[in-house]
Amino acid sequence: MNLKKNFITAAFFDLTAKLSIGIVIILLIRFLPTETYSEYIFFQSISILVVSTIVTGLNISLVRYESVQLTDRENITFFKFNYILFLVVIILLTLVVGTIYFVYRGETVLLLLLGVVYAFFLGTLRLNQAFFQSQNLFKKAGFIPNINNIILLVLLLVTLFYTEILSINIIILIHISSAIIVAILTLVSVYKHLKSRSLPNVVELRGYFLASVWMIIYSFFLGMMNQVDILVIKFYLSNYELATYGVAFKYYSLLLTLLPSILAVLRVRMAQTDISEDVEKQKKFIYSWIKRTTGYGAIMIILLITTSKWYLPLLNNGRYEESVGVFNILLVGVGLSYIFSPIVTLVVSRNNFKLMAFLGGIAFFVNFISNIILVPSYGIISAALTTIIAQSIINMGATFYLIKTKE
Template sequence: MKVFRINSKSLIGNLLTVSFFDIISKFFTVITTILLIRFLSKEDYSNFILFQSIALFLAGCFSNGLNSAYVRYSSEYYSRFKEVDVKLYALNIKIFSFIFLVLFLIFLMSNSIIIQENSRILLVSFAIFYGFSFSLFNLGMRHLQSIENFKMSGVINNVNNLIILIFVILLFYLKMFSFISIAFLYVFINIVLAIYLNYINCKNKSFSSIVKKTSFKIYLSESYWLIMYSFFLAIIGQIDIFLISHYLSDNELAEYGVGLRYYSLLLTLLPSILSVLRVRTSKVDMIDNISNQRVFTINWIKKSTPIVIIIIALGMIIAKFILPILNGPLYEDSIPVFQILCIGVGISYIFAPNVSVLMSLRKYKLMSLIGFLAVVISILGNLLFIKYFGILGAACVTVIANAIINVTSTILVLFYTKK
């Protein structure tokens, strides 16, 4: 019997590939982030944070679950038969288009009741379109990853971030640097790249022309719980922003948004690592042999923990020296927010990859229950902590909620794979 090793050449090769492209991509993202932080007004930057939060929340609620189910199903199917169901891929595109069209129509009919300010109406409109384009873009990227074409997905992601950076610089040069112009830029570029990405994927000769009914039923049954899980993750990921925007000032939202932005940059490699592991743990040798899943989980924790602790500790120490240089004289209160969130970064790198293993065990219902528990803690915690501790309280709750998901998932993997 073939023994699974965490240092297998294919796994390490894929991790190195995505890490290489991610480092380049985040170089562009860092420059873009610094430009937005330094040259947008605090009001415009708080609007930008809210715009992204609404878009990511909608994508998390209505598309991330289907995308996760698709890549898990497609990776296993591709590893067995070396082809992907094109009709299933196209079906997801139709579902996303229908959902976001309905959302936009509902918003148009009810915006005068829900929102009083015209600026907020425009913000939410942009967010809906960005959520739609982001969903389509992610679907295309997930397909490339499911067939282990990590180089192509890396190139397209870099092109996306490079084009955004170029146009942000151009807008600054033309003195058109505002929330409206930046939001339009993000929506337009994502839509164009999403159309191109899905076009080249649908032209791929590796697609099968028939969706097998049995496989399709499995896909739908798995999608239900993964949609619920993604819905809970979306709430956890954005509830802090929504509550801060409601209870605190635009200034505090901007301060929190800056700390959160650098927190996201520290998590640079995690989405790509999860993409590789989501594909790897969906392959036949992992699905059909739970001992391999246990070995992977233990080895990952052992190998990642010392490195992560050292890097995160250094990040927390140097933050108070580096961030004032990057941010300029503004956003001093974002530094302690970032330092708290650094703890969450460490926990995520050590434990989050094991969520992919739990997914390979097909414990989708259990994942949803964990997500629900984390949502309850996140909502109650933010309501209480924001009231008494402001944005620092929100940062603490974010760390706790994500730790519940990641650590609990790891414990369950070890439980279900024990001999």
């Protein structure tokens, strides 16, 4: 397996995808009214929450399980099982939220319902992408977010050409439309690549479930942790403060561009037996990774923090001035993520899923309780701080475990 080549391929497609979505983010920040942008942040938070709590765990399990099978030259796929399970969960969520909407109505509940609907198509894209990653087809996996983001950008530009005011309904329609188009196209492509046309049998499903359940629980806690700040801000603070935090968080997410591609390649590599069972190779990787990334990361983060007071107002068209302070705090989290997050992949390769679920649970509860206590009094700055602390619990905990392990 050519790890360097896969890194370059995945990173290239991730960078191009983030370029187009970065333009979309800047356009929305500059053109959407504050209240509309806060609604958009809530809508996206719901969809990402659903996808990250359900799909991410299934995807990690799929990539790990099928990467091992590729090593052993087996040809069973669990993609269909993952997709059916996700579909069942989405249907149940839609029925529950839909019932709440028809009883209570309200704009917030409607955004919640639309967020769940969008999550289905967004989750389909993520499932398709993970399937190609599990087969070492990183080019095909990389095309999925790129095509989706380009269609999204084109639809947004066409809409801006014909109207000066963007409503939340138009923005949601654009997002759902682009996701539907790409979901259909990629599902056809996935079907052509499936090695097995049937679902796994009961014995195979049991093995898959036992290998995956704790990783799914970890991903659930991680997804909750990453969105709880936005939900608490939505409940306690104003639309302007939610929009301001959303602006900083969007730029923070863009700076994590390379992390998904790094983790995707490492999940496949670390799942294979020559390294997953060799502690010394794992420790050597940890020390090498930390040594290589710390210096460059520190320089880049310091540079971004010291210059943010100039480039952020330019990107935001002079709006959301308070986002600069929030963004500077989140930048510390960017550096820590690049240094320590890939190490989590090594913990997964050692099958210590219970540890990751335990760390994820602690991080979520720390983040949730801290947000509830601090956000009403100290505002969005405290939300950014608690996010970084919660992420550090997972990253540092995984690093400490791997350094101390002996076998």
